[in-house]
Amino acid sequence: SQTIHQWPATLVQPVGSPLSLECTVEGTSNPNLYWYRQAAGRGLQLLFYSVGIGQISSEVPQNLSASRPQDRQFILSSKKLLLSDSGFYLCAWSGGTNTGELFFGEGSRLTVL
Amino acid sequence: AQSVTQPDIHITVSEGASLELRCNYSYGATPYLFWYVQSPGQGLQLLLKYFSGDTLVQGIKGFEAEFKRSQSSFNLRKPSVHWSDAAEYFCAGGGGADGLTFGKGTHLIIQP
Known part of the structure; x- marks a missing residue:
């Protein structure tokens, strides 16, 4: 069966520090991968998605970047965190059926102080 | 632009009562919901x-939803809620490789 893992689960970082959140999917190949951010009262905002290694699409301009160095690995990064980067980050994957159903990881809580 | 709207930010329901959470969508064609x-x-x-x-x-945990094209709605229902149903519920639409569009969520509170 397929599983998705995110880490770290919780992160407290000072303003201006770098960020790296990692997401790995197991049990499937060539998944579509997604990073969403969830802020209180604002639902889920799509940040990045990837349909293959090295292919990254950005949905909103921001202080963050994403990379996909391997087929089942998706990384969210920042060189210098802002206070506004605080939030709950969710990684998700979908298969090749093109029905759009997403499977989510457990999330990473980022607090920028 | 495609969008999903959940009109209710909070819903409070007594345990054992029925539940309906609202969701409206705006898409050019029928999306996956x-x-x-x-x-x-x-x-x-x-x-x-x-x-x-x-x-x-029909879904898991006794939930069901009805798609109504004439009303652009996809409301979630459950005949009798349990305290364990207290959570945040999100409606979403889409179907392509560019992910799903989510509503802002409805926070469900269960009263004893």
Whole structure:
């Protein structure tokens, strides 16, 4: 069966520090991968998605970047965190059926102080 | 632009009572529609999905949803809620490789 893992689960970082959140999917190949951010009262905002290694699409301009160095690995990064980067980050994957159903990881809580 | 709207930010229901959470969508064509549930500090779990065919779909945990094209709605229902149903519920639409569009969520509170 397929599983998705995110880490770290919780992160407290000072303003201006770098960020790296990692997401790995197991049990499937060539998944579509997604990073969403969830802020209180604002639902889920799509940040990045990837349909293959090295292919990254950005949905909103921001202080963050994403990379996909391997087929089942998706990384969210920042060189210098802002206070506004605080939030709950969710990684998700979908298969090749093109029905759009997403499977989510457990999330990473980022607090920028 | 495609959008999903959940008009109710909070809903309070007594345990054992029926539940209906509203969702409206705006798409050029019939999208794939989903309901997800999120417990505090957790990821999202899929409750049910609609792609085509029968407009009444059954999901996990006793939930169902009805797709109504004339009203652009996809409301979630449950005949009798349990205290464990307290959570955040998200309606979503889409179907392509560019992910799903989510509503802002409805926070469900269960009164004893």
